[in-house]
Amino acid sequence: MPMHNSEIADSFERLADLLEIESANPFRVRAYRNAARTVRGYPRGMSDLLEDGEDLSELPDIGKDLAEKIHVMVETGKLPLLEEVESRTPPALSELMKIEGLGAIRVKTLYKKLKVKSLDDLKTAAQDGKIREVSGFGEKSEEKIRKHIERYAGGQERTKLMDAEDIAKPLVEYLKKAEGIKDIIIAGSYRRRKETVGDLDILVTAKRGLTGKKGESSIMGHFTDYDEVDEVVSKGKTRSTVYLRSGMQVDLRVVPQVSYGAAQHYFTGSKSHNIAVRTMGVKKGYKINEYGVFKGGKRIAGETEKSVYEKVGLPYIPPELRESRGELDAAKEGKLPKLITLEDIRGNLHTHTKATDGRNTLKEMAQAASELGYEYLGITDHSKRLTVAKGLNKKRLLEQIEEIDKLNEKLDDIVLLKSIEVDILEDGSLDLPDSVLKKLDYVVGSIHHKFDLSRKKQTERILKAMDNDYFSILGHPSGRLINERDAYEIDLEKVLRGARDSGCFIELNAQPERLDLTDDGCKMAKEMGVKISIATDAHSSSNLNYMRFGVDQARRGWLEAKDVINCRSLKELKKLFKK
Protein backbone atom coordinates (compact mmCIF):
# COMPACT_ATOMS: atom_id res chain seq x y z
CA MET A 1 0.00 0.00 0.00
CA PRO A 2 1.75 3.20 -1.10
CA MET A 3 1.93 6.00 1.42
CA HIS A 4 -0.52 8.72 0.54
CA ASN A 5 0.58 12.37 0.41
CA SER A 6 -1.66 13.22 3.34
CA GLU A 7 0.01 10.59 5.50
CA ILE A 8 3.44 11.96 4.67
CA ALA A 9 2.21 15.46 5.43
CA ASP A 10 0.67 14.30 8.72
CA SER A 11 3.98 12.78 9.77
CA PHE A 12 5.85 15.99 9.02
CA GLU A 13 3.28 18.00 10.95
CA ARG A 14 3.43 15.73 13.97
CA LEU A 15 7.19 15.93 13.85
CA ALA A 16 7.04 19.73 13.64
CA ASP A 17 4.72 19.85 16.66
CA LEU A 18 6.91 17.61 18.79
CA LEU A 19 10.09 19.41 17.79
CA GLU A 20 8.46 22.70 18.67
CA ILE A 21 7.48 21.32 22.09
CA GLU A 22 11.12 20.31 22.49
CA SER A 23 12.04 23.94 21.72
CA ALA A 24 13.89 23.06 18.53
CA ASN A 25 15.02 25.79 16.13
CA PRO A 26 11.74 27.49 15.15
CA PHE A 27 12.83 27.81 11.55
CA ARG A 28 13.52 24.13 11.35
CA VAL A 29 10.04 23.52 12.75
CA ARG A 30 8.58 25.80 10.13
CA ALA A 31 10.52 24.01 7.42
CA TYR A 32 8.69 20.78 8.32
CA ARG A 33 5.33 22.57 8.32
CA ASN A 34 6.04 24.17 4.94
CA ALA A 35 7.07 20.83 3.52
CA ALA A 36 3.89 19.25 4.91
CA ARG A 37 1.82 21.86 3.11
CA THR A 38 3.65 21.31 -0.16
CA VAL A 39 3.22 17.55 0.02
CA ARG A 40 -0.43 17.73 1.09
CA GLY A 41 -1.35 20.07 -1.73
CA TYR A 42 0.67 18.39 -4.44
CA PRO A 43 -1.55 17.02 -7.20
CA ARG A 44 0.55 13.93 -7.81
CA GLY A 45 1.48 11.28 -5.31
CA MET A 46 5.03 11.34 -3.95
CA SER A 47 5.32 7.62 -4.64
CA ASP A 48 4.29 8.22 -8.27
CA LEU A 49 6.88 10.97 -8.62
CA LEU A 50 9.57 8.69 -7.23
CA GLU A 51 8.50 5.89 -9.53
CA ASP A 52 8.94 8.25 -12.46
CA GLY A 53 12.42 9.07 -11.23
CA GLU A 54 11.60 12.69 -10.36
CA ASP A 55 13.85 14.62 -8.00
CA LEU A 56 11.69 15.59 -5.03
CA SER A 57 14.12 18.30 -3.93
CA GLU A 58 12.92 20.27 -6.94
CA LEU A 59 9.61 20.78 -5.14
CA PRO A 60 9.20 24.03 -3.21
CA ASP A 61 10.23 23.80 0.46
CA ILE A 62 11.64 20.31 -0.08
CA GLY A 63 15.43 20.18 0.09
CA LYS A 64 17.88 17.36 0.00
CA ASP A 65 17.15 16.20 3.52
CA LEU A 66 13.36 16.15 3.26
CA ALA A 67 13.46 14.58 -0.20
CA GLU A 68 15.40 11.72 1.35
CA LYS A 69 12.97 11.47 4.28
CA ILE A 70 10.03 11.26 1.87
CA HIS A 71 11.88 8.61 -0.08
CA VAL A 72 12.36 6.54 3.07
CA MET A 73 8.71 7.02 4.05
CA VAL A 74 7.50 5.83 0.67
CA GLU A 75 9.83 2.82 0.81
CA THR A 76 9.30 1.78 4.42
CA GLY A 77 6.20 3.62 5.59
CA LYS A 78 8.28 5.04 8.43
CA LEU A 79 9.86 8.33 9.43
CA PRO A 80 12.76 7.33 11.71
CA LEU A 81 13.28 10.82 13.11
CA LEU A 82 9.62 10.97 14.18
CA GLU A 83 9.95 7.65 15.94
CA GLU A 84 13.08 8.86 17.69
CA VAL A 85 11.37 12.06 18.85
CA GLU A 86 8.28 10.17 19.94
CA SER A 87 10.43 7.93 22.13
CA ARG A 88 11.42 10.88 24.30
CA THR A 89 8.36 13.17 23.98
CA PRO A 90 4.83 11.76 24.34
CA PRO A 91 3.31 11.60 20.84
CA ALA A 92 -0.13 12.76 22.03
CA LEU A 93 1.29 16.17 22.95
CA SER A 94 1.02 16.95 19.26
CA GLU A 95 -2.74 16.48 19.52
CA LEU A 96 -2.96 18.83 22.49
CA MET A 97 -1.67 21.63 20.32
CA LYS A 98 -4.88 21.36 18.34
CA ILE A 99 -6.83 22.65 21.33
CA GLU A 100 -7.53 26.33 20.79
CA GLY A 101 -5.31 28.48 22.96
CA LEU A 102 -2.68 25.82 23.47
CA GLY A 103 0.57 26.13 21.62
CA ALA A 104 3.87 24.36 21.98
CA ILE A 105 5.08 26.40 24.94
CA ARG A 106 1.96 25.94 27.06
CA VAL A 107 1.69 22.25 26.16
CA LYS A 108 5.27 21.81 27.29
CA THR A 109 4.58 23.69 30.50
CA LEU A 110 1.56 21.52 31.29
CA TYR A 111 3.58 18.42 30.55
CA LYS A 112 6.45 19.49 32.77
CA LYS A 113 4.37 20.82 35.66
CA LEU A 114 1.32 18.57 35.62
CA LYS A 115 2.56 15.54 33.66
CA VAL A 116 -0.22 16.13 31.12
CA LYS A 117 0.56 13.63 28.38
CA SER A 118 -2.78 13.18 26.65
CA LEU A 119 -6.17 14.70 25.97
CA ASP A 120 -7.58 12.73 28.90
CA ASP A 121 -4.86 14.02 31.23
CA LEU A 122 -5.63 17.55 30.09
CA LYS A 123 -9.33 17.09 30.68
CA THR A 124 -8.77 15.74 34.18
CA ALA A 125 -6.34 18.53 35.05
CA ALA A 126 -8.82 21.15 33.87
CA GLN A 127 -11.70 19.58 35.77
CA ASP A 128 -9.63 19.28 38.94
CA GLY A 129 -8.68 22.94 38.80
CA LYS A 130 -4.98 22.13 38.51
CA ILE A 131 -4.31 24.22 35.45
CA ARG A 132 -5.10 27.56 37.09
CA GLU A 133 -2.37 26.87 39.60
CA VAL A 134 0.34 26.75 36.98
CA SER A 135 2.08 30.06 36.56
CA GLY A 136 1.19 31.73 33.30
CA PHE A 137 -2.28 30.17 33.41
CA GLY A 138 -5.32 31.39 35.28
CA GLU A 139 -8.99 30.70 35.77
CA LYS A 140 -9.94 31.94 32.35
CA SER A 141 -7.34 29.88 30.57
CA GLU A 142 -8.52 26.80 32.41
CA GLU A 143 -12.14 27.48 31.52
CA LYS A 144 -11.23 27.99 27.86
CA ILE A 145 -9.27 24.79 27.75
CA ARG A 146 -12.20 22.90 29.24
CA LYS A 147 -14.55 24.37 26.67
CA HIS A 148 -12.26 23.78 23.72
CA ILE A 149 -11.56 20.17 24.61
CA GLU A 150 -15.27 19.63 24.09
CA ARG A 151 -15.26 21.59 20.87
CA TYR A 152 -12.34 19.54 19.65
CA ALA A 153 -14.10 16.29 20.54
CA GLY A 154 -17.13 17.50 18.59
CA GLY A 155 -15.15 17.10 15.41
CA GLN A 156 -13.11 19.36 13.22
CA GLU A 157 -14.23 18.25 9.81
CA ARG A 158 -14.20 20.88 7.10
CA THR A 159 -17.63 22.04 5.96
CA LYS A 160 -18.89 21.41 2.45
CA LEU A 161 -19.06 24.61 0.45
CA MET A 162 -22.83 24.47 0.04
CA ASP A 163 -23.34 24.03 3.78
CA ALA A 164 -20.94 26.90 4.41
CA GLU A 165 -23.08 29.06 2.14
CA ASP A 166 -26.16 28.20 4.15
CA ILE A 167 -24.36 29.37 7.26
CA ALA A 168 -22.68 32.41 5.71
CA LYS A 169 -25.50 33.99 3.75
CA PRO A 170 -27.85 34.84 6.62
CA LEU A 171 -24.88 36.07 8.66
CA VAL A 172 -23.81 38.41 5.87
CA GLU A 173 -27.37 39.72 5.55
CA TYR A 174 -27.39 40.33 9.28
CA LEU A 175 -24.01 42.07 9.23
CA LYS A 176 -25.10 44.39 6.45
CA LYS A 177 -27.55 45.91 8.89
CA ALA A 178 -24.74 47.12 11.16
CA GLU A 179 -24.36 50.86 11.20
CA GLY A 180 -21.39 52.08 9.21
CA ILE A 181 -20.71 48.96 7.16
CA LYS A 182 -19.82 49.77 3.61
CA ASP A 183 -18.38 46.77 1.80
CA ILE A 184 -18.57 43.17 2.89
CA ILE A 185 -17.01 40.08 1.42
CA ILE A 186 -16.41 36.53 2.53
CA ALA A 187 -12.75 35.84 1.82
CA GLY A 188 -10.69 32.73 2.50
CA SER A 189 -11.24 29.36 0.88
CA TYR A 190 -14.94 30.25 0.58
CA ARG A 191 -14.02 32.91 -1.95
CA ARG A 192 -11.58 30.59 -3.65
CA ARG A 193 -14.60 28.28 -3.96
CA LYS A 194 -12.80 25.36 -2.44
CA GLU A 195 -15.00 22.27 -2.12
CA THR A 196 -14.82 22.48 1.66
CA VAL A 197 -14.07 25.36 4.00
CA GLY A 198 -12.55 25.32 7.46
CA ASP A 199 -13.81 28.66 8.75
CA LEU A 200 -15.39 31.82 7.42
CA ASP A 201 -13.24 34.93 6.98
CA ILE A 202 -15.50 37.92 6.63
CA LEU A 203 -13.98 41.24 5.68
CA VAL A 204 -15.76 44.58 5.95
CA THR A 205 -14.96 48.22 5.43
CA ALA A 206 -16.59 50.95 7.45
CA LYS A 207 -17.87 54.31 6.29
CA ARG A 208 -15.62 57.32 6.57
CA GLY A 209 -15.97 58.89 9.97
CA LEU A 210 -17.00 55.61 11.45
CA THR A 211 -13.67 53.91 11.04
CA GLY A 212 -12.57 55.30 14.38
CA LYS A 213 -12.79 53.38 17.59
CA LYS A 214 -16.49 53.92 17.99
CA GLY A 215 -17.62 52.80 14.54
CA GLU A 216 -15.55 49.67 14.56
CA SER A 217 -16.53 48.52 17.95
CA SER A 218 -20.20 49.01 17.13
CA ILE A 219 -19.76 46.74 14.13
CA MET A 220 -18.02 44.20 16.32
CA GLY A 221 -20.79 44.49 18.89
CA HIS A 222 -23.37 43.83 16.22
CA PHE A 223 -21.37 40.82 15.08
CA THR A 224 -21.01 39.21 18.48
CA ASP A 225 -24.70 39.85 19.19
CA TYR A 226 -25.67 37.59 16.29
CA ASP A 227 -28.24 35.04 17.38
CA GLU A 228 -26.24 32.06 16.20
CA VAL A 229 -23.08 33.01 18.11
CA ASP A 230 -22.21 30.28 20.56
CA GLU A 231 -18.94 31.64 21.90
CA VAL A 232 -16.93 34.82 21.46
CA VAL A 233 -13.30 33.77 21.31
CA SER A 234 -11.88 37.24 20.86
CA LYS A 235 -13.23 40.68 20.19
CA GLY A 236 -11.16 43.69 19.26
CA LYS A 237 -11.34 46.89 17.30
CA THR A 238 -10.34 45.38 13.97
CA ARG A 239 -10.71 41.68 14.48
CA SER A 240 -13.07 39.31 16.26
CA THR A 241 -13.50 35.57 16.28
CA VAL A 242 -16.61 33.62 17.25
CA TYR A 243 -17.95 30.11 17.09
CA LEU A 244 -21.46 29.69 15.77
CA ARG A 245 -23.85 27.07 17.06
CA SER A 246 -23.20 25.09 13.88
CA GLY A 247 -19.59 24.73 15.08
CA MET A 248 -18.33 27.03 12.35
CA GLN A 249 -15.62 29.46 13.33
CA VAL A 250 -16.07 32.96 11.91
CA ASP A 251 -13.46 35.70 11.83
CA LEU A 252 -14.60 39.23 11.16
CA ARG A 253 -12.09 41.88 10.21
CA VAL A 254 -12.63 45.58 9.72
CA VAL A 255 -10.23 47.48 7.49
CA PRO A 256 -10.21 51.05 6.18
CA GLN A 257 -11.42 51.58 2.62
CA VAL A 258 -7.91 52.34 1.30
CA SER A 259 -6.79 48.89 2.40
CA TYR A 260 -9.77 46.93 1.12
CA GLY A 261 -8.05 45.39 -1.90
CA ALA A 262 -4.89 44.51 0.01
CA ALA A 263 -6.99 43.00 2.79
CA GLN A 264 -9.08 41.01 0.31
CA HIS A 265 -5.91 39.68 -1.19
CA TYR A 266 -4.39 38.90 2.16
CA PHE A 267 -7.44 37.16 3.62
CA THR A 268 -8.45 35.32 0.48
CA GLY A 269 -5.16 33.45 0.34
CA SER A 270 -4.13 30.88 -0.28
CA LYS A 271 -1.29 31.34 2.10
CA SER A 272 1.30 30.05 -0.32
CA HIS A 273 -0.05 32.26 -3.09
CA ASN A 274 0.21 35.28 -0.78
CA ILE A 275 3.73 34.46 0.25
CA ALA A 276 4.74 34.19 -3.40
CA VAL A 277 3.15 37.55 -4.24
CA ARG A 278 4.73 39.22 -1.20
CA THR A 279 8.11 37.83 -2.20
CA MET A 280 7.69 39.33 -5.66
CA GLY A 281 6.91 42.63 -3.94
CA VAL A 282 10.00 42.42 -1.76
CA LYS A 283 12.14 41.98 -4.86
CA LYS A 284 10.75 45.23 -6.21
CA GLY A 285 11.47 46.96 -2.92
CA TYR A 286 7.90 46.90 -1.64
CA LYS A 287 6.32 45.61 1.50
CA ILE A 288 2.91 43.99 1.04
CA ASN A 289 0.60 43.33 3.95
CA GLU A 290 -3.14 43.42 4.64
CA TYR A 291 -3.10 47.22 4.67
CA GLY A 292 -1.55 47.84 1.30
CA VAL A 293 1.56 47.87 -0.83
CA PHE A 294 4.19 50.08 0.76
CA LYS A 295 7.32 51.67 -0.58
CA GLY A 296 9.46 53.14 2.16
CA GLY A 297 6.53 53.45 4.53
CA LYS A 298 4.30 55.11 1.94
CA ARG A 299 1.22 53.31 0.68
CA ILE A 300 1.36 53.08 -3.09
CA ALA A 301 -1.50 50.64 -3.71
CA GLY A 302 -4.09 48.56 -1.96
CA GLU A 303 -7.60 49.91 -2.46
CA THR A 304 -8.33 47.22 -5.04
CA GLU A 305 -6.88 43.77 -5.50
CA LYS A 306 -6.04 44.68 -9.06
CA SER A 307 -3.80 47.49 -7.81
CA VAL A 308 -1.89 45.03 -5.62
CA TYR A 309 -1.24 42.67 -8.53
CA GLU A 310 -0.32 45.59 -10.78
CA LYS A 311 2.43 46.70 -8.42
CA VAL A 312 4.14 43.34 -8.71
CA GLY A 313 3.67 43.40 -12.48
CA LEU A 314 0.85 40.91 -12.72
CA PRO A 315 -2.66 40.92 -14.14
CA TYR A 316 -5.57 40.24 -11.78
CA ILE A 317 -5.68 36.58 -10.80
CA PRO A 318 -9.13 35.14 -10.02
CA PRO A 319 -9.45 33.75 -6.47
CA GLU A 320 -10.12 30.21 -7.71
CA LEU A 321 -6.62 30.07 -9.18
CA ARG A 322 -4.76 31.32 -6.12
CA GLU A 323 -3.38 28.00 -4.97
CA SER A 324 0.26 28.19 -6.08
CA ARG A 325 -0.43 25.72 -8.83
CA GLY A 326 1.36 27.65 -11.51
CA GLU A 327 -0.94 30.68 -11.66
CA LEU A 328 1.88 33.15 -10.99
CA ASP A 329 4.02 31.84 -13.83
CA ALA A 330 0.98 31.81 -16.10
CA ALA A 331 0.15 35.37 -15.09
CA LYS A 332 3.72 36.54 -15.76
CA GLU A 333 3.58 35.03 -19.22
CA GLY A 334 0.10 36.40 -19.91
CA LYS A 335 -1.20 32.85 -20.10
CA LEU A 336 -3.90 32.85 -17.45
CA PRO A 337 -6.93 30.86 -18.57
CA LYS A 338 -10.12 32.69 -19.44
CA LEU A 339 -12.12 30.79 -16.85
CA ILE A 340 -15.49 29.31 -17.63
CA THR A 341 -18.55 31.09 -16.18
CA LEU A 342 -22.07 29.88 -15.43
CA GLU A 343 -23.30 31.85 -18.45
CA ASP A 344 -21.15 29.69 -20.75
CA ILE A 345 -23.19 26.59 -19.88
CA ARG A 346 -25.69 25.60 -22.57
CA GLY A 347 -27.05 22.35 -21.21
CA ASN A 348 -26.83 19.62 -18.62
CA LEU A 349 -25.91 16.07 -19.51
CA HIS A 350 -26.65 14.05 -16.37
CA THR A 351 -30.16 14.16 -14.88
CA HIS A 352 -32.71 11.71 -13.50
CA THR A 353 -36.49 11.53 -13.67
CA LYS A 354 -39.34 9.80 -11.92
CA ALA A 355 -38.73 6.79 -14.15
CA THR A 356 -35.94 5.83 -11.73
CA ASP A 357 -34.93 7.69 -8.57
CA GLY A 358 -35.64 11.26 -9.68
CA ARG A 359 -38.50 13.32 -8.32
CA ASN A 360 -39.79 15.02 -11.48
CA THR A 361 -41.21 14.01 -14.84
CA LEU A 362 -39.50 14.45 -18.17
CA LYS A 363 -41.71 17.41 -18.91
CA GLU A 364 -41.01 19.10 -15.57
CA MET A 365 -37.28 18.63 -16.01
CA ALA A 366 -37.46 20.03 -19.53
CA GLN A 367 -39.35 23.06 -18.38
CA ALA A 368 -36.92 23.76 -15.51
CA ALA A 369 -33.95 23.46 -17.87
CA SER A 370 -35.64 25.71 -20.36
CA GLU A 371 -36.13 28.33 -17.66
CA LEU A 372 -32.39 28.25 -17.06
CA GLY A 373 -31.93 29.14 -20.71
CA TYR A 374 -30.46 25.79 -21.69
CA GLU A 375 -30.50 24.55 -25.28
CA TYR A 376 -30.53 20.91 -24.31
CA LEU A 377 -31.00 18.57 -21.39
CA GLY A 378 -29.70 15.01 -21.29
CA ILE A 379 -31.88 12.47 -19.53
CA THR A 380 -29.73 9.81 -17.90
CA ASP A 381 -31.81 7.54 -15.71
CA HIS A 382 -30.21 4.54 -14.05
CA SER A 383 -29.85 1.12 -15.65
CA LYS A 384 -31.34 -2.14 -14.40
CA ARG A 385 -28.54 -3.30 -12.09
CA LEU A 386 -29.36 -0.45 -9.76
CA THR A 387 -32.55 -2.07 -8.52
CA VAL A 388 -32.88 0.25 -5.50
CA ALA A 389 -33.31 3.10 -7.98
CA LYS A 390 -35.72 1.13 -10.18
CA GLY A 391 -33.06 1.12 -12.92
CA LEU A 392 -34.32 0.85 -16.50
CA ASN A 393 -34.12 -2.43 -18.41
CA LYS A 394 -34.04 -2.56 -22.17
CA LYS A 395 -37.82 -2.47 -22.53
CA ARG A 396 -38.36 0.49 -20.23
CA LEU A 397 -35.50 2.44 -21.78
CA LEU A 398 -37.02 1.89 -25.23
CA GLU A 399 -40.28 3.23 -23.86
CA GLN A 400 -38.53 6.30 -22.48
CA ILE A 401 -36.82 6.88 -25.81
CA GLU A 402 -40.21 6.91 -27.48
CA GLU A 403 -41.60 9.21 -24.82
CA ILE A 404 -38.73 11.68 -25.30
CA ASP A 405 -39.16 11.67 -29.07
CA LYS A 406 -42.81 12.54 -28.64
CA LEU A 407 -42.10 15.24 -26.07
CA ASN A 408 -39.40 16.80 -28.23
CA GLU A 409 -41.96 17.37 -30.94
CA LYS A 410 -43.93 19.56 -28.54
CA LEU A 411 -40.98 21.41 -26.98
CA ASP A 412 -39.81 24.38 -28.95
CA ASP A 413 -37.08 26.09 -26.93
CA ILE A 414 -35.21 23.06 -25.59
CA VAL A 415 -34.23 19.62 -26.81
CA LEU A 416 -34.18 16.56 -24.60
CA LEU A 417 -31.30 14.23 -25.34
CA LYS A 418 -31.82 10.50 -24.97
CA SER A 419 -29.26 8.88 -22.75
CA ILE A 420 -28.72 6.59 -19.77
CA GLU A 421 -26.44 6.42 -16.76
CA VAL A 422 -25.49 2.84 -17.40
CA ASP A 423 -23.77 0.81 -14.71
CA ILE A 424 -20.23 -0.27 -15.44
CA LEU A 425 -20.16 -3.89 -14.31
CA GLU A 426 -17.26 -5.45 -12.48
CA ASP A 427 -15.68 -6.82 -15.66
CA GLY A 428 -15.97 -3.49 -17.47
CA SER A 429 -18.96 -4.50 -19.56
CA LEU A 430 -22.07 -2.32 -19.53
CA ASP A 431 -25.39 -3.11 -17.89
CA LEU A 432 -27.40 -2.79 -21.13
CA PRO A 433 -26.75 -4.26 -24.58
CA ASP A 434 -25.29 -2.26 -27.46
CA SER A 435 -28.50 -2.88 -29.40
CA VAL A 436 -30.29 -0.35 -27.17
CA LEU A 437 -27.32 1.91 -26.35
CA LYS A 438 -26.89 2.69 -30.01
CA LYS A 439 -30.36 4.22 -30.12
CA LEU A 440 -29.26 6.92 -27.64
CA ASP A 441 -27.69 10.32 -28.34
CA TYR A 442 -24.87 9.50 -25.95
CA VAL A 443 -24.13 7.26 -22.96
CA VAL A 444 -22.93 8.08 -19.46
CA GLY A 445 -21.29 5.17 -17.69
CA SER A 446 -20.78 5.07 -13.92
CA ILE A 447 -19.56 2.76 -11.21
CA HIS A 448 -22.09 2.09 -8.46
CA HIS A 449 -20.78 -1.11 -6.92
CA LYS A 450 -17.56 -3.00 -6.31
CA PHE A 451 -15.78 0.09 -5.05
CA ASP A 452 -13.05 -1.93 -3.41
CA LEU A 453 -11.26 -3.36 -6.44
CA SER A 454 -7.52 -2.83 -6.60
CA ARG A 455 -6.33 0.30 -8.31
CA LYS A 456 -5.17 -1.75 -11.26
CA LYS A 457 -8.45 -3.66 -11.64
CA GLN A 458 -10.64 -0.58 -11.14
CA THR A 459 -8.64 1.27 -13.79
CA GLU A 460 -8.88 -1.61 -16.23
CA ARG A 461 -12.60 -1.89 -15.57
CA ILE A 462 -13.10 1.74 -16.58
CA LEU A 463 -10.76 1.54 -19.56
CA LYS A 464 -12.66 -1.44 -20.86
CA ALA A 465 -16.01 0.30 -20.43
CA MET A 466 -14.74 3.33 -22.33
CA ASP A 467 -13.73 1.06 -25.19
CA ASN A 468 -17.40 0.35 -25.87
CA ASP A 469 -18.40 2.05 -29.13
CA TYR A 470 -21.33 3.83 -27.53
CA PHE A 471 -19.70 4.97 -24.29
CA SER A 472 -19.44 8.78 -24.17
CA ILE A 473 -18.95 10.15 -20.65
CA LEU A 474 -17.50 8.65 -17.48
CA GLY A 475 -19.85 9.70 -14.66
CA HIS A 476 -18.59 10.76 -11.19
CA PRO A 477 -15.16 9.30 -11.93
CA SER A 478 -13.95 8.66 -8.38
CA GLY A 479 -17.20 7.85 -6.59
CA ARG A 480 -16.23 9.86 -3.54
CA LEU A 481 -18.72 11.58 -1.26
CA ILE A 482 -17.04 14.46 0.51
CA ASN A 483 -16.51 13.70 4.23
CA GLU A 484 -18.48 10.47 3.82
CA ARG A 485 -16.95 8.06 1.37
CA ASP A 486 -13.44 7.89 -0.01
CA ALA A 487 -12.82 7.75 -3.71
CA TYR A 488 -12.29 4.30 -5.12
CA GLU A 489 -8.75 3.68 -6.27
CA ILE A 490 -8.06 4.55 -9.88
CA ASP A 491 -5.05 5.64 -11.87
CA LEU A 492 -6.54 8.89 -13.11
CA GLU A 493 -3.74 9.57 -15.56
CA LYS A 494 -4.38 6.24 -17.26
CA VAL A 495 -8.12 6.79 -17.26
CA LEU A 496 -7.65 10.19 -18.86
CA ARG A 497 -5.31 8.77 -21.45
CA GLY A 498 -7.87 6.07 -22.14
CA ALA A 499 -10.61 8.66 -22.51
CA ARG A 500 -8.54 10.63 -24.96
CA ASP A 501 -7.68 7.58 -27.02
CA SER A 502 -11.25 6.31 -27.17
CA GLY A 503 -12.90 9.68 -27.77
CA CYS A 504 -14.66 9.78 -24.39
CA PHE A 505 -15.26 12.59 -21.94
CA ILE A 506 -15.03 12.86 -18.18
CA GLU A 507 -17.79 14.20 -15.99
CA LEU A 508 -17.35 16.83 -13.37
CA ASN A 509 -20.31 15.91 -11.19
CA ALA A 510 -21.62 19.16 -9.70
CA GLN A 511 -23.45 17.67 -6.73
CA PRO A 512 -22.05 19.62 -3.77
CA GLU A 513 -21.29 16.38 -1.90
CA ARG A 514 -19.54 14.86 -4.89
CA LEU A 515 -17.71 17.56 -6.89
CA ASP A 516 -16.12 14.66 -8.66
CA LEU A 517 -13.74 15.28 -10.68
CA THR A 518 -11.50 17.23 -8.29
CA ASP A 519 -9.94 20.55 -9.22
CA ASP A 520 -6.55 18.89 -9.75
CA GLY A 521 -8.26 16.24 -11.84
CA CYS A 522 -9.78 18.92 -14.06
CA LYS A 523 -6.41 20.54 -14.54
CA MET A 524 -4.82 17.25 -15.41
CA ALA A 525 -7.61 16.50 -17.91
CA LYS A 526 -7.17 19.87 -19.54
CA GLU A 527 -3.43 19.41 -19.83
CA MET A 528 -3.99 16.01 -21.42
CA GLY A 529 -6.56 17.35 -23.84
CA VAL A 530 -9.56 15.53 -22.39
CA LYS A 531 -12.82 17.49 -22.41
CA ILE A 532 -15.17 17.67 -19.46
CA SER A 533 -18.93 17.50 -19.02
CA ILE A 534 -20.06 19.58 -16.05
CA ALA A 535 -23.33 17.98 -15.00
CA THR A 536 -25.55 18.18 -11.97
CA ASP A 537 -26.70 14.56 -11.65
CA ALA A 538 -29.98 16.27 -10.73
CA HIS A 539 -32.56 14.08 -9.04
CA SER A 540 -35.09 16.91 -9.09
CA SER A 541 -35.68 20.02 -11.16
CA SER A 542 -34.32 22.26 -8.42
CA ASN A 543 -31.08 20.26 -8.38
CA LEU A 544 -30.33 21.70 -11.80
CA ASN A 545 -29.09 24.75 -9.90
CA TYR A 546 -26.12 22.78 -8.59
CA MET A 547 -24.46 23.65 -11.87
CA ARG A 548 -22.80 26.66 -10.27
CA PHE A 549 -20.87 24.45 -7.84
CA GLY A 550 -19.57 22.47 -10.77
CA VAL A 551 -18.54 25.64 -12.54
CA ASP A 552 -16.74 26.83 -9.40
CA GLN A 553 -14.83 23.57 -9.21
CA ALA A 554 -14.06 23.75 -12.94
CA ARG A 555 -12.65 27.24 -12.47
CA ARG A 556 -10.40 25.92 -9.72
CA GLY A 557 -9.29 23.36 -12.28
CA TRP A 558 -8.36 26.07 -14.78
CA LEU A 559 -11.12 25.08 -17.21
CA GLU A 560 -12.25 27.40 -19.96
CA ALA A 561 -15.51 27.20 -21.91
CA LYS A 562 -13.68 25.45 -24.74
CA ASP A 563 -12.68 22.64 -22.38
CA VAL A 564 -16.27 21.86 -21.43
CA ILE A 565 -18.52 19.99 -23.83
CA ASN A 566 -21.78 21.37 -22.49
CA CYS A 567 -20.63 24.86 -23.44
CA ARG A 568 -21.04 23.74 -27.06
CA SER A 569 -24.09 24.24 -29.19
CA LEU A 570 -26.30 21.20 -29.68
CA LYS A 571 -24.99 20.74 -33.19
CA GLU A 572 -21.35 20.76 -32.11
CA LEU A 573 -22.14 18.53 -29.17
CA LYS A 574 -23.71 15.87 -31.38
CA LYS A 575 -20.59 15.89 -33.52
CA LEU A 576 -18.44 15.32 -30.43
CA PHE A 577 -20.50 12.27 -29.50
CA LYS A 578 -19.77 10.56 -32.83
CA LYS A 579 -16.84 8.31 -32.09
Added chain:
DNA sequence: GCCGTTTTCGGCCCGACTGTTTTCAGTCG
Protein backbone atom coordinates in the same frame (compact mmCIF):
# COMPACT_ATOMS: atom_id res chain seq x y z
C1' DG B 1 15.66 22.64 7.36
C1' DC B 2 15.16 25.64 3.13
C1' DC B 3 16.85 29.09 0.15
C1' DG B 4 19.81 32.22 -3.19
C1' DT B 5 19.68 38.63 -9.53
C1' DT B 6 22.34 40.70 -1.66
C1' DT B 7 24.06 32.79 -3.49
C1' DT B 8 26.97 28.41 0.50
C1' DC B 9 25.98 31.80 5.29
C1' DG B 10 22.60 34.21 7.50
C1' DG B 11 18.19 35.09 7.11
C1' DC B 12 13.53 33.06 7.68
C1' DC B 13 6.22 37.92 8.23
C1' DC B 14 4.23 40.21 11.67
C1' DG B 15 0.08 42.51 13.66
C1' DA B 16 -4.08 41.72 16.69
C1' DC B 17 -5.86 39.98 20.72
C1' DT B 18 -6.06 37.78 25.38
C1' DG B 19 -4.76 36.84 29.86
C1' DT B 20 -1.78 37.25 33.34
C1' DT B 21 1.31 40.61 33.92
C1' DT B 22 2.79 45.08 36.08
C1' DT B 23 5.32 45.62 30.90
C1' DC B 24 4.66 41.26 28.07
C1' DA B 25 4.42 36.20 26.66
C1' DG B 26 1.72 33.15 24.09
C1' DT B 27 -1.35 32.13 20.39
C1' DC B 28 -3.44 32.71 16.03
C1' DG B 29 -3.96 33.57 11.30
